[in-house]
Amino acid sequence: MSKAENCRAPEHVAIIMDGNGRWANARGLPRAVGHRKGVEAVREIVRAAADAGVAYLTLFAFSSENWRRPEAEVNDLFGLLKMFIRRDLAELHRENVRIRIIGDRVNLQGDILSLLLEAEETTRNNTALTLVIAFNYGARDEMARAMSAIAADVEQGRLKASDVTSALIDGRLDTAGIPDPDLIIRTSGEERLSNFLLWQAAYSELMFVPEYWPDFSREVFFAALERYASRDRRFGGISDKAVALGS
Incomplete structure (x- = not known):
């Protein structure tokens, strides 16, 4: 058993699952094979997160920018989600x-939307791990939709401008009711957020790992949790250690 299974896990882990195509290219395989292998990694990490005591696991499955990919690849990604x-x-x-x-x-598409709604409705009352799937998601689009709804309420007199607070905006985002991620992991060695949870990531710990997503195993996940446990989260203040040294 790893140390991560014994220590207090982050409440919310979010993952940018990157590198399926490069994993396949490195092996001389079609990109679609990498995406299928990535689904196997999803299954493994969902179980690992539950075993570690993570309460929320958010996976970046399909971004609003992914529509720019070749149609055949987009269709394959949709098929894998189904x-x-x-x-x-x-x-x-x-x-x-x-x-x-x-x-x-x-x-x-109607069939995709109906499946997503079915998944949410079927599991609505479950109380263990919450698996958040970011699908057709982009943080700037999310914020624009939230701000547009707030502006409409101000225009119609349902809100005053002075009512607009961080808490109000939180409640209008897609993630309303979900705590901000404690840890955001991106696989494949790329070091950027790529329009993922930009508002919610204000105080998240960021971790960039070299493994392509299909190689992101249970062991790599627990190693990331161990690294997270060693970090000193201060949220703009000073650490307990610094306080002790200064006293």
Whole structure:
């Protein structure tokens, strides 16, 4: 058993699952094979997060910018999401996992949208791990939709400008009711957030790991949790250690 399984886990871990295509290219395989291998990693990490005591796991499955990819690849990604929900929903439900979907649902294909809604509704009352799937998600789009809704309320007299606070904005985001991520992990060695949870990441610990997503195993995940446990989170203040030294 790793140390991470014995220490206090972060409440919310968010992951940018990057590198499926490069994993496949490095092996001379089609990119679609990398995406299918990535789904296997999703299954492993969902179980690992639950075992570690993580309460919320957010996975960046499809960004609002991914529509720029070749149509065949987008269709393959959609097909994998459908397969994951149809194949894994019953097991996740048995494991008491709640599914939450964030992202823009407008213009999604009817069958995709109905599957997402079914996954949310079926697991609505579950109380173990909450699996948040960011699908057709972009943080700037999320904030623009929230601000537009707030502006409409001000315009219609339902709100005053002075009512607009950070807490109000939190409640209008797709992640309303979900705590901000304690830890954001990005795989594949890239070191950027790529329009992911920009508002919510204000005080998140960031971790960039070299493994491509298909190679992001349970062991690598627990090693990331161990590294997180050693960090000193100050939220703009000073650490307990610094206070002790100054006293």
